Amino acid sequence: MNTTASAVLLTAPAAVPLVVAGAYALPRRRPRPSAAPLAADVIEARRQQSAQGNVLVAEAPARERAPQRHPLDWAGLLSPVVILVCGSLLAADVVDHGPTASYSGLLRADALTAWMLLVVGAVALIACGFAPAYLAVERSARRATEQTVWRYHVLVQAFLAAMCLAVVTANLGVLWVAVEATTIVTAFLVGHRRTRNSVEAAWKYVVICSAGIALAFLGTVLIYYAARQAGIAEAWALDWPTLVARADRLDPAVTRLGITLVVLGFGAKAGLVPLHAWLPDAHGQAPAPVSALMSGVLLSVAFAAILRYRVIADAALGAGFTRALLAGIALLTLALAAGLLLAQRDYKRMLAYSSMEHMSLIALATAIGSPLALTAALLHIAGHGLAKSVAFCASGRIQQITGTTKIGRVRGLLARAPAPAGAFGLAVAALLAFPPFSLFASELGIARAGFAAGAGPAWATAATLLLVLVAFAALAARTARMLLGAGTGAPADSSSSFTVWPLLLGLAACAALGVGTGPLTDVLDAAAQAIGGR
Amino acid sequence: MSGSLYTQLLDLACGGFLLAAVIVLWRRELASIIRVFALQGVALAAIAVLLGAHEGRGDLVGVGLGVGILRAGLLPYLMRRALTVIDADRRRYSVAVTETRETQPLVNVAASLLTAALLTLLAYAAARPLTELHATPATRALPVGLAVVLIGFFVLVTRRRALAQVVGFLLLDNGITATALLATSGVPLIVELGVSFDVLLAVLVLQILTTRVREAFGTTDIDDLRELHD
Numbered sequence: 001m002n003t004t005a006s007a008v009l010l011t012a013p014a015a016v017p018l019v020v021a022g023a024y025a026l027p028r029r030r031p032r033p034s035a036a037p038l039a040a041d042v043i044e045a046r047r048q049q050s051a052q053g054n055v056l057v058a059e060a061p062a063r064e065r066a067p068q069r070h071p072l073d074w075a076g077l078l079s080p081v082v083i084l085v086c087g088s089l090l091a092a093d094v095v096d097h098g099p100t101a102s103y104s105g106l107l108r109a110d111a112l113t114a115w116m117l118l119v120v121g122a123v124a125l126i127a128c129g130f131a132p133a134y135l136a137v138e139r140s141a142r143r144a145t146e147q148t149v150w151r152y153h154v155l156v157q158a159f160l161a162a163m164c165l166a167v168v169t170a171n172l173g174v175l176w177v178a179v180e181a182t183t184i185v186t187a188f189l190v191g192h193r194r195t196r197n198s199v200e201a202a203w204k205y206v207v208i209c210s211a212g213i214a215l216a217f218l219g220t221v222l223i224y225y226a227a228r229q230a231g232i233a234e235a236w237a238l239d240w241p242t243l244v245a246r247a248d249r250l251d252p253a254v255t256r257l258g259i260t261l262v263v264l265g266f267g268a269k270a271g272l273v274p275l276h277a278w279l280p281d282a283h284g285q286a287p288a289p290v291s292a293l294m295s296g297v298l299l300s301v302a303f304a305a306i307l308r309y310r311v312i313a314d315a316a317l318g319a320g321f322t323r324a325l326l327a328g329i330a331l332l333t334l335a336l337a338a339g340l341l342l343a344q345r346d347y348k349r350m351l352a353y354s355s356m357e358h359m360s361l362i363a364l365a366t367a368i369g370s371p372l373a374l375t376a377a378l379l380h381i382a383g384h385g386l387a388k389s390v391a392f393c394a395s396g397r398i399q400q401i402t403g404t405t406k407i408g409r410v411r412g413l414l415a416r417a418p419a420p421a422g423a424f425g426l427a428v429a430a431l432l433a434f435p436p437f438s439l440f441a442s443e444l445g446i447a448r449a450g451f452a453a454g455a456g457p458a459w460a461t462a463a464t465l466l467l468v469l470v471a472f473a474a475l476a477a478r479t480a481r482m483l484l485g486a487g488t489g490a491p492a493d494s495s496s497s498f499t500v501w502p503l504l505l506g507l508a509a510c511a512a513l514g515v516g517t518g519p520l521t522d523v524l525d526a527a528a529q530a531i532g533g534r
Numbered sequence: 535m536s537g538s539l540y541t542q543l544l545d546l547a548c549g550g551f552l553l554a555a556v557i558v559l560w561r562r563e564l565a566s567i568i569r570v571f572a573l574q575g576v577a578l579a580a581i582a583v584l585l586g587a588h589e590g591r592g593d594l595v596g597v598g599l600g601v602g603i604l605r606a607g608l609l610p611y612l613m614r615r616a617l618t619v620i621d622a623d624r625r626r627y628s629v630a631v632t633e634t635r636e637t638q639p640l641v642n643v644a645a646s647l648l649t650a651a652l653l654t655l656l657a658y659a660a661a662r663p664l665t666e667l668h669a670t671p672a673t674r675a676l677p678v679g680l681a682v683v684l685i686g687f688f689v690l691v692t693r694r695r696a697l698a699q700v701v702g703f704l705l706l707d708n709g710i711t712a713t714a715l716l717a718t719s720g721v722p723l724i725v726e727l728g729v730s731f732d733v734l735l736a737v738l739v740l741q742i743l744t745t746r747v748r749e750a751f752g753t754t755d756i757d758d759l760r761e762l763h764d
Contacts, residue, residue: 106724173725180732187739196750200759203696203743210736211690211703217729218683218710222664225717229668234722253663281762340764349764 006093007102010109013086013117013164017079021157024075024150070139073132076153079160080124087117091523099530101170105239108170111526115378116167116304118520122509123296123385124160127289129502130393131156134288137400143193152192152287159185159293163301172238173224175305176217179269182298183209189290190282201285205278209268212275216265216305222258223312226250240308247315256321259313262306263325269302271356272363273332280340283352284405288396291348292389295355300381303362307377307531310366314532319369326367327460331467333360338467341474346405347398350478351391354431357471358384358439364464365446368457374528376445379517383430383438383510390506391427394420397498398482407478412485421483423503428479430510432472438513443468540588541671547584548675551577551712552654555685555705559646562636564697568613571701575605578708582715585672589719597720601711604730609704609737613697616741620697620754640692650685657681664717676716682709696744696754700737707733 091114093100101108135152138144144152162185166178183206191202220238227237230249236242243250268275283291306326313322337356344350358380365377395405397420402410413421430437450461517524554574561567582598621634641649657680665673686706693699711729714721721729744754751758 171725173721174728177725177728177732180729180736184732184735184739187743191743191746194746194750197761199743199746199750200762203740203747203756203759204762206736206739206743207690207699207703211687211706214703214706214710218713221710221714221717221721224714224721225664226667228718238722238725251663251667254667257660257663280764284762343764 003102006100006109007107009086009090009093010100010102010107010168013083013120013168014161016082017157017161017164020075020079021154021161024072024153024157070132070136070149073135073149073153076128076131076157077125079157080121080128083117083124083160083164084121087114087121090114090117091520095522095526099241105236105241106171106174107168108241109168110530111523112304112307112378112530113167114523115382115527116301117164118523119300119382119385120160120163120167120297122382122506123293123389126386126389126393126502126506127292127296128156129505130292130396130499131289133499134393134396134400138287141400148192152189155185155189156290156293159189159290159298163297166301167304170240172220172240172243172308175308176213176220179216179266179302179305180210180213182301183213183269186282186286186290186294186298190286192287192290193285198285201278201281205282208275208278212268213265215261215268219258219261219263219265222254222261223250223309226254226258229254240312243312244315247312250312250316252317255313255316259309259317259322260325262309263322263329266302266305266309267329267363270299270306270363271333271359272329273336276333276336276356279356280349280352283355283392284346284348288392288399291351291396292392295352295392296385296389299355299359300362300385303359303366303381306363307366310369311532314369323367323369323457326363327457330360330363330367331460331463333357333363334464334467334471338470338474341471344474344478345407347407347410347478347482348392348395348405350407350475351388351395354471354475355384355388357468358388358431361443361446361464361468364460365449367460368446368449368453369532370449370453371528372445373449373453374531375524376442376449378524378527379438379513380442380446383442383513386506386510386513387427387430387437387439390423390503390510391431393503394424394427398424407482410482412483414483415486419498419500423500423507425479425483426507427503428475430507432476436511436514437507438510441514540584544581544584544588544671544675547577547580548678548712548716550574551581551708552678552681555682555709556647556650558689558701558705559650559685560643562639562643564617564634564636564695565614567636567698567701568610568617571613571704572606572610574705574708575602575607575610578602578605578712578715581712582720585715585719591719593723594719597723597726600730604734605704605708605711608734612737612741613700616697616744619745620748623748636693636695636698639694639698646688646692649688650681653684653688654681657684672716672719676713679709679711679713679716682706682712685709694755694757696740696747696756699756700740700744703740704733704737 090109094111094114099110135149162178162181166175169175187202187206190205191198224237271279283295310322333356337353341353362377362380365373399405401417430439433439433443447461451458554570557570558567579598579602582601583595586594586598658677661677661680664676683706686702686709689702689705690699748754
């Protein structure tokens with residue numbers, strides 16, 4: 001691929017959401033001549049979404065006391081589509097020709113980048129495809145005004161841009177800036193409803209995540225210091241490929257301190273102990289599509305940073321250090337999540353704790369570090385992203401129908417609202433790692449890799465399986481209680497304002513990944529190789 | 535600038551930097567805490583300018599001036615504005631609660647100061663490998679940055695007023711910037727810009743959230759935020 005094409009492919013995933021965010025921000029202000037290109041962009045986006053709009057009409061039959069249509073809500077789908085297209089083109093390219101870089105190495109795509117872009121794009125497609133119906137109900141229930149909906153769109157698009165920047169950059173400093181930017185942008189999405197609960201959740205979220213991620217910056221500074229002392233020039237001392245290539249020359253003591261801080265800091269964003277306390281609150285209070293994005297991809301984008309640093313750490317310190325650190329953190333997180341799942345009374349928080357459970361599985365797989373384990377971890381990132389985003393979207397609809405997030409007040413949902421309840425049930429089944437969903441394959445892979453990796457990892461894996469069983473029981477019992485039984489209320493009219501296709505698409509993709517990775521096999525293998533699974 | 539004068543000035547600036555963090559622990563009036571925080575920003579800028587002058591790097595002096603404007607000017611201004619809003623409200627409704635004072639920190643002042651001493655010792659112990667790697671006057675002062683990071687964390691955990699927590703977060707951030715400056719004469723410019731921008735936005739977000747917390751809970755006492763728990 002020539003340099004211009006790769007520069008465009010690397011820039012577009014972050015730039016297009018930013019442009020869409022700008023376009024959403026503009027129309028409310030006075031239209032100026034200079035705004036013309038952006039306005040044209042919106043019109044273009046509107047034209048592009050009309051095909052999707054037809055699908056919606058086809059699935060939502062004519063008997064609608066339908067809330068008024070808001071076609072601009074669909075313009076948000078432009079960004080996920082662009083991210084997916086760029087991700088697939090980059091994936092095809094890096095498999096054939098190896099990593100590409102542009103802007104003198106600032107943006108760089110290897111197989112891990114392509115894989116993460118695909119996951120971000122797919123989850124964003126689910127969340128942005130579900131959002132218009134969700135927002136329509138919020139509008140008609142007077143929980144959202146035109147202004148808050150515009151702000152919602154601007155923030156979600158900026159959020160996507162920040163995540164994509166975090167994925168495509170090769171500079172560890174810019175990576176940190178992008179991850180911290182996601183915190184700032186999502187703060188207002190968490191506090192969207194301005195109730196006591198959501199303000200409290202937003203406060204905790206910003207304080208804990210910002211302080212946690214500040215630690216990651218301190219760690220980044222220490223790595224930079226070690227790199228400078230190892231004779232790497234200032235311009236390249238935060239460049240990931242350079243650091244990996246010359247990691248053996250980094251001072252071990254300084255690197256150890258730096259890596260510990262980095263793992264704790266980015267671990268805060270990834271929902272790992274000790275700085276995990278924000279996660280259930282934020283995921284429970286954010287609007288459903290935002291919860292889907294935060295849980296489905298933000299956690300794994302932050303974890304991808306840990307994956308990058310692990311390569312440096314293993315080359316500089318040997319595999320033992322990060323293995324012990326990550327395995328310890330994974331087990332503690334899992335024990336905490338399983339324990340709190342047992343006592344859970346709120347289904348959105350239940351899903352949040354299930355995210356912590358799955359992130360700890362990914363952390364454990366990273367700790368094991370064999371090629372099989374890393375491949376399974378990457379597959380788990382994708383499967384968890386798809387299944388969890390479907391579960392959160394469906395839970396948002398359930399909350400709109402029942403008016404509560406308490407598990408105890410929801411009964412017989414399958415009889416009342418078959419579509420959202422069915423999607424929720426299938427998504428939870430995927431999260432419980434039932435075949436054919438891909439989480440079955442990845443958890444099996446993690447377990448096999450764990451038992452093959454020697455005594456220490458085998459014990460950790462055994463303990464993990466036991467804790468996963470506890471989480472399984474808690475999640476299954478609560479979901480069954482919500483879904484099954486005789487319906488209490490009148491059957492809810494679910495078809496008029498519920499978009500099923502994004503959720504079905506997500507579940508189908510998750511199941512397809514479980515049956516076989518198909519054309520993605522090459523990029524998955526290459527990604528596992530790029531993060532050290534040689 | 536002669537070597538010994540440079541070392542003395544650098545140590546003076548670092549000493550002032552650490553002292554400001556300790557005084558933040560000592561004071562309870564939020565207005566004076568913000569004033570001390572601004573002074574710490576000046577000390578931080580002085581460290582950057584000294585390093586830049588010593589190494590003859592104009593860009594570092596520029597970074598120092600930028601850091602000074604942000605940490606000693608803009609951020610204290612934003613916090614003072616938030617404080618004025620709270621204060622004006624208090625006068626209007628003549629509420630008895632003192633929102634502008636840290637009335638009951640979780641740890642009292644004497645214990646806080648003792649903890650600060652312990653944290654400084656801890657920072658010196660933890661920074662040993664950093665200093666040994668490349669011993670210069672600047673890296674020998676590096677534990678000061680780490681000590682301020684730890685003190686910032688301590689403030690963040692033990693203070694109950696929303697604004698006092700914001701100050702804790704900013705102390706943490708000042709400490710990290712100082713560490714970066716002392717260890718490596720600062721991170722590359724693009725990262726420095728991004729970090730400063732992020733910090734500024736984070737403070738703006740926290741300021742807006744402070745207002746919302748007060749609207750929703752009627753106080754900025756973070757201890758009252760206990761509706762979400764398991």
